[in-house]
Amino acid sequence: MTSPTQNDPSSNEIHGIIKRKHLFIESELPKEGWIQTCFLCGTDATSHLLDYTTIKDYERYSNSNVYYDLNIAIHTCPRCSKKLKKDRMYNRRTRRLINEYIRTNIYSKFIGR
Numbered sequence: 715m716t717s718p719t720q721n722d723p724s725s726n727e728i729h730g731i732i733k734r735k736h737l738f739i740e741s742e743l744p745k746e747g748w749i750q751t752c753f754l755c756g757t758d759a760t761s762h763l764l765d766y767t768t769i770k771d772y773e774r775y776s777n778s779n780v781y782y783d784l785n786i787a788i789h790t791c792p793r794c795s796k797k798l799k800k801d802r803m804y805n806r807r808t809r810r811l812i813n814e815y816i817r818t819n820i821y822s823k824f825i826g827r
């Protein structure tokens with residue numbers, strides 16, 4: 715397989731660009747705002763983001779063969795953040811659920827390119 719960036723003269727400029735996606739529970743809060751409802755408990759609003767993962771070569775720029783990476787960060791309230799750090803069982807279970815969510819809602823788009 716040839717690299718998708720090889721034939722693109724502008725690849726040096728856009729190589730390594732990362733787009734961001736924030737996961738949160740939808741609420742009456744403005745969608746573009748800093749504060750969103752915690753993705754884990756669905757009750758507390760928070761601006762805190764947990765940097766979760768980055769999917770390499772996620773999607774192609776339109777009219778180009780250059781792919782960008784997608785960084786996924788998750789709105790987690792202080793209570794859930796603390797629980798993730800201290801409760802190993804909760805951490806494992808939560809990561810499994812998050813990975814499942816990413817696989818079905820985000821990654822399926824990625825591998826379907």
Ligand SMILES: [Zn+2]
Nearest residue numbers: 752755791794
């Ligand atoms: Zn929470």
